[in-house]
Amino acid sequence: xxxxxxxxxxxxxxxxxxxxxxxxxxxxxxxxxxxxxxxxxxxxxxxxxxxxxxxxxxxxxxxxxxxxxxxxxxxxxxxxxxxxxxxxxxxxxxxxxxxxxxxxxxxxxxxxxxxxxxxxxxxxxxxxxxxxxxxxxxxxxxxxxxxxxxxxxxxxxxxxxxxxxxxxxxxxxxxxxxxxxxxxxxxxxxxxxxxxxxxxxxxxxxxxxxxxxxxxxxxxxxxxxxxxxxxxxxxxxxx
Amino acid sequence: xxxxxxxxxxxxxxxxxxxxxxxxxxxxxxxxxxxxxxxxxxxxxxxxxxxxxxxxxxxxxxxxxxxxxxxxxxxxxxxxxxxxxxxxxxxxxxxxxxxxxxxxxxxxxxxxxxxxxxxxxxxxxxxxxxxxxxxxxxxxxxxxxxxxxxxxxxxxxxxxxxxxxxxxxxxxxxxxxxxxxxxxxxxxxxxxxxxxxxxxxxxxxxxxxxxxxxxxxxxxxxxxxxxxxxxxxxxxxxx
DNA sequence: CGAATGCTTGAGGCAGTTCAATTCACGTGG
DNA sequence: CCACGTGAATTGAACTGCCTCAAGCATTCG
Numbered sequence: 001x002x003x004x005x006x007x008x009x010x011x012x013x014x015x016x017x018x019x020x021x022x023x024x025x026x027x028x029x030x031x032x033x034x035x036x037x038x039x040x041x042x043x044x045x046x047x048x049x050x051x052x053x054x055x056x057x058x059x060x061x062x063x064x065x066x067x068x069x070x071x072x073x074x075x076x077x078x079x080x081x082x083x084x085x086x087x088x089x090x091x092x093x094x095x096x097x098x099x100x101x102x103x104x105x106x107x108x109x110x111x112x113x114x115x116x117x118x119x120x121x122x123x124x125x126x127x128x129x130x131x132x133x134x135x136x137x138x139x140x141x142x143x144x145x146x147x148x149x150x151x152x153x154x155x156x157x158x159x160x161x162x163x164x165x166x167x168x169x170x171x172x173x174x175x176x177x178x179x180x181x182x183x184x185x186x187x188x189x190x191x192x193x194x195x196x197x198x199x200x201x202x203x204x205x206x207x208x209x210x211x212x213x214x215x216x217x218x219x220x221x222x223x224x225x226x227x228x229x230x231x232x233x234x235x236x237x238x239x
Numbered sequence: 240x241x242x243x244x245x246x247x248x249x250x251x252x253x254x255x256x257x258x259x260x261x262x263x264x265x266x267x268x269x270x271x272x273x274x275x276x277x278x279x280x281x282x283x284x285x286x287x288x289x290x291x292x293x294x295x296x297x298x299x300x301x302x303x304x305x306x307x308x309x310x311x312x313x314x315x316x317x318x319x320x321x322x323x324x325x326x327x328x329x330x331x332x333x334x335x336x337x338x339x340x341x342x343x344x345x346x347x348x349x350x351x352x353x354x355x356x357x358x359x360x361x362x363x364x365x366x367x368x369x370x371x372x373x374x375x376x377x378x379x380x381x382x383x384x385x386x387x388x389x390x391x392x393x394x395x396x397x398x399x400x401x402x403x404x405x406x407x408x409x410x411x412x413x414x415x416x417x418x419x420x421x422x423x424x425x426x427x428x429x430x431x432x433x434x435x436x437x438x439x440x441x442x443x444x445x446x447x448x449x450x451x452x453x454x455x456x457x458x459x460x461x462x463x464x465x466x467x468x469x470x471x472x473x474x475x476x477x478x
Numbered sequence: 479c480g481a482a483t484g485c486t487t488g489a490g491g492c493a494g495t496t497c498a499a500t501t502c503a504c505g506t507g508g
Numbered sequence: 509c510c511a512c513g514t515g516a517a518t519t520g521a522a523c524t525g526c527c528t529c530a531a532g533c534a535t536t537c538g
Contacts, residue, residue, distance in 0.1 A: 058373055062460055066373040083367035106358070108347055119345070122361050127320035129368045134297055137419030139318040141331040141494065172517060180376030183496055187518055202515065204503075221301055380526070411485065421527060426486055443485065445534085 001070045001155065002132040003172045027098045036077075036097075043080035046118065049073050052095025054168050056087040057177070067178035069132075070170065072155050076121045079105075093169045111236040136180045138220070144179040145189040146218035151197065153209055165208040172204075193218065240309045240394065242373040261393040266337045275316075275328040275336075282319035284338045285357065288312050291334025292408050295326040296416070306417035308371075309409065311394050315360045318344075332408045373417045379458070384428040384458035388438065392448055402445040431459070 001203050025207045027050055030036065036054065054071030063099065068087050069117065071077045077089055092162075094155035101110075102120065125235070135144055155163035167177070198215050200208045209215050217223070234239065253347065266289055269275065275286065275293065286293075293310030307326050310316045313396065318330055338348075340356065345356035374383055391405035407414070411422045427445070432438050437454050439447045448454050456462070 009413075035414065058369060060373065060377065064373075064377045066376050068369050068372055077363055077367050086366045086369055088287070097504080106355070113469055116345070119358065119361075122358075122365065123318055123320055125365055126318050127325045127366070129365070129372075130297060130307050130325055132304075133307055133368075133375060134299065136372060137305050138299065138303045163537085177376075182495060183517080188494090209385075209510070221299070221303075222384070422485080423487085423528085424526060429524095430486070 001074055001151065002128040014161045027096050030091045030095045030097060032091060032094050034091040036091060037085045039085055039087050041085045043078060043083055043085055043102050046076055046078040046105060047071075048076045048100065050096040050098055050100040052097075053092040054095065055090050055092050055112075055170060057083060057088050057090070058083055066178045066180075067170075067174055070174075076118065078123075079122055079125065084091055092174075094167065141179075141181055141185050141189050142192065142223060143219055143221050144181065145175075145186060146193065146215050148179060149193075149207055149209065150212075150216055150219045153212065153215075164210075164212055165202070165206060168205045168207060221234070240311045240314055240390065241367040266335050269334045269336060271330055271331045271333050273330040276324045276408075277327050280324045281351040281417065282317060282322055282324055282341055284340055285315055285344060287315045287319040289335040289337055291336075292331040292415060294329045294331050294409060296329070297326050303310065304416045305419075306409075306413055309413075309417070312398055315357065315364075318361055322369060322432055331413075347396045380418075380420055380428050381422050381431065382418065382458055382460050382461060384414075384425060385432065385454050387414065387418060388432075388446055388448065389451075389455050389458045391446075392451065393425065404441070404445060404447075404450055407446060425432075 028183045030052070039058065042142065048163075049071045051073055054077055056071065056077060058066050058068055058069040058239070069077075070076075070092070071089075078085060080086075092170075100114065104111060104114050104116045105122070107126075135147055139147065149166050152168065153163060154165040156166060170178075172186050175181075176183045181189075190199075190201060193215070194201050198209070198211045200210055202208055240347065262422070269291070270277070276282075288310045290312055295307040295310065295316060297305050297307055308314075308316075310317075310328070315325060319325075321465055339353065342348070343350060343353050344357040344361070357447045374386055378386065383393075388405055391407065392402060394404060395402040400418045411425050414420075415425045420428075429438075429440060433440050435453075437448070437457065439449055441447055
């Protein structure tokens with residue numbers, strides 16, 4: 001899952017086939033905290049998330065970390081490069097994963113439809129990552145955090161029907177490393193949006209959008225350079 | 240082309256097949272400044288760069304721009320998402336491009352080998368973009384600029400044999416929008432590295448690495464928080 | 479040669495970081 | 509059931525790296 005300009009596209013990822021008991025590799029359960037694979041491991045299978053949340057990370061020698069993406073239901077993780085995984089992958093909440101053999105991606109021999117769907121997933125991944133570039137490179141802290149919340153809420157809605165709240169199973173530091181910020185800035189920014197009345201923070205891992213439109217406006221940079229005329233304050237009063 | 244941690248991988252992209260006069264879609268020439276496609280255009284073909292440099296960009300409504308990547312010889316551009324291009328693509332210097340029909344990617348029917356190579360190129364693209372995330376989200380201005388120069392120099396070396404200089408056909412503002420900086424910061428940072436003796440700037444579009452190792456160290460963050468002990472100065476004396 | 483455009487350099491400001499101190503959530507044991 | 513301990517989240521204060529705004533400089537092109 002990447003933070004994108006909400007185009008709706010990020011939600012159209014094909015669900016591929018439903019869990020199929022006859023599949024060579026079935027759905028299996030992974031417990032919170034488990035590691036799925038490390039950067040450099042040989043790729044033998046891809047995984048599609050059925051439930052739960054994964055975290056993909058990359059590390060620099062000096063310890064700096066970038067969270068590449070969060071794997072939410074429907075997402076596919078584990079695309080190889082030269083046969084190797086190029087991130088670490090950890091399980092944030094107990095998860096059900098559907099495994100596909102690498103051959104499903106690399107040759108269409110066994111199952112042409114599956115092959116095509118995995119290819120489309122890879123292409124979709126490229127597009128989503130490009131959106132995320134824009135966010136990392138060009139958005140302010142408040143735009144990043146608002147974007148993040150918007151995507152999570154939309155994700156919740158597709159999974160469970162209309163929702164206005166987001167579950168954040170990951171830590172603040174995971175969010176920070178995903179958005180290119182520090183934990184302090186993430187925390188401060190969430191507080192700032194909360195104080196404006198646009199969101200409520202039920203508990204550390206649950207955010208409710210009180211004014212979804214205002215949140216979306218924030219994510220797009222319509223916060224206004226002048227605080228008095230900004231959505232952040234203006235919409236708060238209007239609501 | 241993305242700015243990656245120099246692993247050598249970025250240079251292993253398959254060259255695919257050499258220009259083949261019998262190919263359905265051959266090599267064609269595009270002039271500097273030409274537009275190859277716009278975001279939203281329907282994808283009918285992919286392009287592999289044979290010579291010249293392309294620029295892939297994305298725009299936000301308010302004019303903020305992110306340069307997604309530069310297309311250097313060997314790179315493939317134009318991967319579709321839902322059948323559409325998701326960036327603009329412009330020609331920075333006169334270029335020779337090999338076009339492949341979209342069907343080469345989407346179905347292996349016509350040419351299984353080509354299909355596999357395009358798929359591998361897409362997978363490689365994902366890996367390279369993940370490296371670039373680290374740079375956009377977690378690297379300082381000097382690390383970004385040094386990384387950029389390192390990759391360009393390595394690219395020159397693979398194309399024309401051992402080189403220690405980089406050609407920058409793009410503008411400073413293109414570089415800035417690629418690295419998530421401003422033109423002023425790019426310019427200042429280049430000057431700073433030049434004054435340290437690590438590079439020379441022959442002209443606006445030509446940078447020479449006087450101390451390639453020091454430049455690489457800079458790109459990895461080995462600049463040291465203490466300037467007196469830093470590679471920037473230390474290596475300059477050592478060299 | 480003059481205008482236009484892009485690059486460089488300077489000065490000052492600010493968003494986000496860094497460092498530090500509470501506060502909060504939650505599990506554990508008395 | 510409550511005191512305690514631990515780790516995470518929040519908040520505060522000061523700093524700094526990069527940005528913004530502005531002025532000079534170089535290169536190209538008419």
